[in-house]
Amino acid sequence: MTNATNSEGGAKLRKPSPNSGPTMHDVAALAGVSQATVSLVLNDVSGSRFSQKTKDKVELAVQQLGYRTNAHAKVLREGVSGMVGFVGDVVASAPFAGKIIEGAQERAWESGLLVLTVNTNGDKDLERASLEAMLSYKVAGVVYASMYHQEVDVPAALRGVPSVVLNSEDRERRIPSIIPDEELGGYAATKRLLDAGHRRVAMINIETLESRLPAALGRYAGYSRALVEAGLTVDPAIVRFGDGNPGDGLRYARELMAGANPPTAIFCANDRTAWGAYQALEQLGCRIPDDVAVIGFDNQETLAPYLQPGLTTMDLPFVSMGRRAVEILIEGGEPDGRIEALECALIERSSVTNSGAAA
Missing domain, CATH: 1.10.260.40 (lambda repressor-like DNA-binding domains)
Structure with a gap:
């Protein structure tokens, strides 16, 4: 030149x-x-x-x-960089929760920001070091994310820094939190089965109520509310508390179907549990959805569409949650302790009939 x-x-x-x-x-x-x-x-x-x-x-x-x-010149001039920090436990490596990062990046990019992502695998030393590095880069804010909905202790390093907890709740109720609406999701899943004509609706949860796991509590509360609204009561004989894995889905579905008055529908509180329930029902010669309807929760895209028949399930709003988290940071990330719950969408496939199932 x-x-x-x-x-x-x-x-x-x-x-x-x-x-x-x-x-x-x-x-x-x-x-x-x-x-x-x-x-x-x-x-x-x-x-x-x-x-x-x-x-x-x-x-x-x-x-x-x-x-x-020149990013360094921008930091000197404005006091912050054009980056948002994103710290997660195993979010980045989870096949379906990666959508959280997709949503965060999408919203950040719309505002001319980049997302600096660190996957800690739950290593607190790595988490501490990564946060120190991010803060030294003068990131505009930090998204503190978790693989599953739980209460978390937010690191002290984030005090005074625009921050938001994603897919979990700040135990101290200080930093804004973005979560899926577990109760509304459990309600919608159960109501879908009730609307199809079922009156004997079982549930296999992903944890005990004593665990205080927000996902387990919320999904069970939604299940109970839908039954009560339909004039039914929760029958402990057709409620099971597993660990969210296919093995418990298999085990508890077999137990439920062996009872004196078996259910005609099963709400599985995650898709992996539903996978196990599918196996049990196939072994017992029960057809889905003709003999027993099954609905899941998560919309795990590596699993739910490929079950036979395809699994009707609730979709965790990961992309919307990631977008909203960054939006809160752009708005200033005030430490107001708010909890925003985003609605889970019903994904229809073929494991529930449209209407008129036999009770």
Whole structure:
């Protein structure tokens, strides 16, 4: 690239250093504007008035040169970087919970932010070190995420930093938390079975009520509320508390069907439990949904669509939750302790009849 002088700002176009890459000076020279104009356009400074033609010239020069803004200079100038920190236990490596990151990245990108993600695998030393690194980069805020809905102790390092807890709840009720609406999801799942005509609806939960696991408590509360609204009572004889794995789904579905008055429908509080229930019903010669309807919870996309028949289930709103978490940070991340519960959508497949099932 030869040297040249532009007519508007006097900037001299020079060949970028192979080590440093193109500079704002180079963008100004190629666009034929001043360096100050480039800075104001790229930073979208409020009150700056430029014609669309000028903006287009700057953006084209940026694209042609492959110019990137100096993140360190941004930190010095504004006190924060253009990044949001995302710290999770095993969220990034979970096949279905990865949608949380997808939603967070999507919303961050819309506001010109990048997401710096660390997957700690529950290692508290790694978590501590990663948070220190993120805060040293002056991230605009931190999303503290968990693989499953539980109460968490938020690290002290996040005090005074715009933060939000995702897919869990801050035990101290200090930092905003974004969770799935477990009770409404349990209610919708059970009501779907009731609307199909079932009156003997069993439940296999993913934990005991004594565990205080929010997902187990909420889904059971929704199940109970739907039954009561339908004029029914919760029958302990057709409620089981497993561990959320296929083995307990298999075991407890067999137990339920062996009772004197077996259910005609089973609400499994996650899809892995439903998978086990499918196996039990197949072994017993029961057809789904003709003999027994089954509904799950999670919409685990590596599992639910591939069961035979496809599993009707509740979808955890991971993308929406990730988006909302970043939105709260963009709004300022005030430490108000609010808990926002997002609705789980019913995903219809083929494990529940449309209507008129025999009681």
